[in-house]
Amino acid sequence: MPADTRWFSLDDIEKAAQNTLTKEHADFFAGAAGDESTLRSNRDAFERIRLRPRVLRDVSSRSTGITLLGRHLDTPVIVSPTAFHRLAHPDGEIATARAVAAANTVMIVSMAATTRIEAIGEETERWLQLYLQPDGDFTTALVQRAEKAGYGALVVTVDSPVLGRRERDHRNGFHDLPAGLRCENMVDDAGTLRSIAMDASVTWESVDRLRAVTGLPVLLKGVLHPDDARRAVDHGVAGIVVSNHGGRQLDGTVATIDALPAIAEAVPDGFPLILDGGVRRGIDVVRALALGASAVGIGRPVLWGLAAGGQDGVSQVLDLLRTEVDEALALCGVSRPDHLDPDVIWTGPPTHRRVPKHPGGHP
Numbered sequence: 001m002p003a004d005t006r007w008f009s010l011d012d013i014e015k016a017a018q019n020t021l022t023k024e025h026a027d028f029f030a031g032a033a034g035d036e037s038t039l040r041s042n043r044d045a046f047e048r049i050r051l052r053p054r055v056l057r058d059v060s061s062r063s064t065g066i067t068l069l070g071r072h073l074d075t076p077v078i079v080s081p082t083a084f085h086r087l088a089h090p091d092g093e094i095a096t097a098r099a100v101a102a103a104n105t106v107m108i109v110s111m112a113a114t115t116r117i118e119a120i121g122e123e124t125e126r127w128l129q130l131y132l133q134p135d136g137d138f139t140t141a142l143v144q145r146a147e148k149a150g151y152g153a154l155v156v157t158v159d160s161p162v163l164g165r166r167e168r169d170h171r172n173g174f175h176d177l178p179a180g181l182r183c184e185n186m187v188d189d190a191g192t193l194r195s196i197a198m199d200a201s202v203t204w205e206s207v208d209r210l211r212a213v214t215g216l217p218v219l220l221k222g223v224l225h226p227d228d229a230r231r232a233v234d235h236g237v238a239g240i241v242v243s244n245h246g247g248r249q250l251d252g253t254v255a256t257i258d259a260l261p262a263i264a265e266a267v268p269d270g271f272p273l274i275l276d277g278g279v280r281r282g283i284d285v286v287r288a289l290a291l292g293a294s295a296v297g298i299g300r301p302v303l304w305g306l307a308a309g310g311q312d313g314v315s316q317v318l319d320l321l322r323t324e325v326d327e328a329l330a331l332c333g334v335s336r337p338d339h340l341d342p343d344v345i346w347t348g349p350p351t352h353r354r355v356p357k358h359p360g361g362h363p
């Protein structure tokens with residue numbers, strides 16, 4: 001289906017996607033844990049942050065490019081890992097990967113992909129997301145496949161010792177993929193399809209063990225506490241995704257944009273920090289980069305793009321955001337992402353005591 005040119009925002013694409021999905025699949029994509037308060041606060045927190053642009057700064061020559069893990073990307077927006085792309089569109093992860101390659105950015109492929117990791121285009125910079133499995137040999141075998149297929153990094157999701165309670169899925173009775181779809185990378189050497197285990201026993205030593213079996217950079221996804229960020233640096237990880245899993249794990253967590261400044265403070269300058277959760281506008285990207293992110297990730301918008309228009313739909317999501325970032329930078333008086341700093345963020349009304357205009361109270 002060709003992507004619709006009347007889409008002017010991610011919100012338009014979300015609406016178009018709703019018309020193509022069953023209720024149970026739309027709810028699986030949109031939903032979050034518990035009361036979904038974290039889902040809402042990821043957005044609310046962005047909207048509370050006000051910008052204070054600079055003027056008269058010649059922003060006629062601009063770039064939205066960044067460097068992430070040594071690689072040049074044309075946009076600071078990368079694709080966070082999301083499960084089951086073939087639920088959204090028959091071309092699934094392959095369509096997403098092509099759109100990501102066209103945008104020259106990064107796709108983090110979910111361990112719950114409905115396509116074999118080897119079939120997801122080599123032309124795309126892709127990293128593999130992992131839930132560390134209780135069977136370490138299975139994880140190692142998958143890591144070796146990713147290395148052989150040219151994946152650039154591993155992203156270990158660490159916010160999921162158990163699966164969050166997503167009430168929409170329970171109400172809808174959505175527990176299984178429809179016939180013909182499965183987690184293609186969970187098939188072991190014996191040809192048996194395994195379930196993805198959420199292993200509640202993982203520790204920092206599990207991360208060390210993973211690092212010992214791979215030469216790929218290892219990032220951690222789902223860090224919200226600055227002490228964990230420090231610890232990640234000490235354990236030699238290559239980057240952190242500041243994430244609350246789009247509100248799908250622990251409901252009631254801090255919004256990611258509110259967690260970011262303390263984490264940015266805790267890690268060395270230039271340490272790769274990716275933020276995801278609620279990024280829907282170019283101004284959100286500017287807010288996150290100004291507060292210390294190196295890049296941002298988007299989850300649900302990619303699924304909406306896929307559902308609404310396959311590869312073209314994902315391209316529209318990435319292109320819209322890149323255009324909005326470019327315009328937001330210009331309007332902030334900044335010509336490139338790495339020139340953003342907290343100075344562009346309004347810090348609130350001055351807290352000093354107001355001096356009365358007319359001392360003594362006489363007009």
Ligand SMILES: Cc1cc2nc3c(=O)[nH]c(=O)nc-3n(C[C@H](O)[C@H](O)[C@H](O)COP(=O)(O)O)c2cc1C
Nearest residue numbers: 029080081082083110157245246277278298299300
């Ligand atoms: C439908 C869906 C599936 C997801 N699957 C995974 C996954 O397999 N692994 C993972 O680490 N995170 C997963 N996430 C979380 C995303 O990587 C990301 O953290 C989150 O979606 C970002 O928030 P956003 O959707 O507001 O952009 C999933 C999120 C959604 C919405």
Ligand SMILES: CC(C)CC(=O)C(=O)O
Nearest residue numbers: 082083112163196245248
């Ligand atoms: C298969 C799921 C565990 C994927 C996931 O992380 C999610 O739905 O948030």
